[in-house]
Amino acid sequence: MLAFNLVISKYISLSMILKTKLSNFVNMVLSYINKNKLLSFVFLYMLMSLAVDIFFSIDIMIPCLWKTIFSIDCPACGLTRSTIKLIKFDFSGAFQQNPLVYIVIPAILFYLYKDFKRHIDNN
Secondary structure, eight states: OHHHHHHHHHHHHHHHHHHHHHHHHHHHHHHHHHHOHHHHHHHHHHHHHHHHHHHHOOOOOOOOHHHHHHSSOOTTTTHHHHHHHHHTTOHHHHHHHOTTHHHHHHHHHHHHHHHHHHHHHHO
């Protein structure tokens, strides 16, 4: 019985520590979003439009301004479709849509990581 109570108390203390750490992380993320409103809005829009395109096959993306004006593809044309193919694990299809996806997506994730880390270090 004593061992059981010890296990329960350790579980409760661990869960409280995790809850505190999660709460601190959520507060940091909300602070980052509040500080970077434009970046957060663009990121949220991209996530929502990707989700709508993946699950409902409805394209709500803003059309490419370069292609609209000049009627030729810009270097970024196809990145959204390529990202969708990556999410669906179609790596060759993603490469066919736009080979830059394998450079741009890691670069964006690296930038977001470094910027968020800098935000945490400054607070």
